[in-house]
Amino acid sequence: MVTNQASMKRDGIQDYVTLRASAAVIAAFTFYMVYVFISTENMTFEIWQGIFSSIYMKAFTLAALVAIMLHVRVGLWQVLTDYVKPYRLRAALQFVLNLIAFAYVAVGLFVLWGV
């Protein structure tokens, strides 16, 4: 594991499980949000704030954001290794995209903190 982390070598099984597990969390969050929008006739700021003020919803949202980050990390590595062959460019793109995925989690965390 240490060697894997140090060499940035991907683990096929770990990636396979991560992709599916994170997809399940993202799908569950999406379905729940769709249900919220369909079941709420007039969505107001107060209702919206009320939904996200629950600690369970905060944990669920954070789990969804982390799942997106993990999904992006594995998924985009696969896409980049398919289409971007120069390794320096690929490493740079991977770095930027992972940073953006992390920024989503960080911003999401601060937003949830503020609710």
Place this chain on the structure above:
Amino acid sequence: MQLTFSIYRYNPDVDDAPRMEDYQLEVEEGQDMMVLDALIALKEKDPSLSFRRSCREGVCGSDGMNMNGKNGLACITPLSALGKGKIVVRPLPGLPVVRDLVVDMSQFYTQYEKIKPFLINDQKQPPAREHLQSPEDRAKLDGLYECILCACCSTACPSFWWNPDKFIGPAGLLHAYRFLVDSRDTATDERLGDLDDAFSVFRCHGIMNCVSVCPKGLNPTKAIGHIKSMLLQRAV
């Protein structure tokens, strides 16, 4: 009835770049023929046209090519299956072209070699005559052993196009599973260990082009799914 063929032509010794060349072929009204027979007739007109063929009955897998955008064996693909318009014939996609419709299959065979396509049995005293197998165990090989390595599936697979040096490809993986489920083979763990990386198996994203084009009606995606399950079981 006159049929028009547009055929990929490239001779690296003479041509700077590949080109598509049109050919006309007179076929009796209501008569059908296989694409290979049409190509042989066209070769009589233009002997420089190159393609591979051998058994001409879908057994040897030599004449895999791309016909109207879909890979298949020319010898068992009737012209009537390709519609009424112009018939476009190209070499198998993704592999280097040696000449016209002949491709260099080295990358394909290198991947096939990686899966050790032979029975490994570490039994100290091998049976005098043969390794016996129950009918149930033998039935597990159905849908796997029939592969003729024509490369139609692997060259229709985008994952193989982008990573032909790392991804085994559907044909190789179908054969890998054939040996993994063979009750006479004792190297299951070694075989799974060889496939346990991010590319060899896990580059299959279930696109299923392989299933769509296999001229023998096999299902490499299903076999790859079984290998993934075996790798997962081994890891947890």
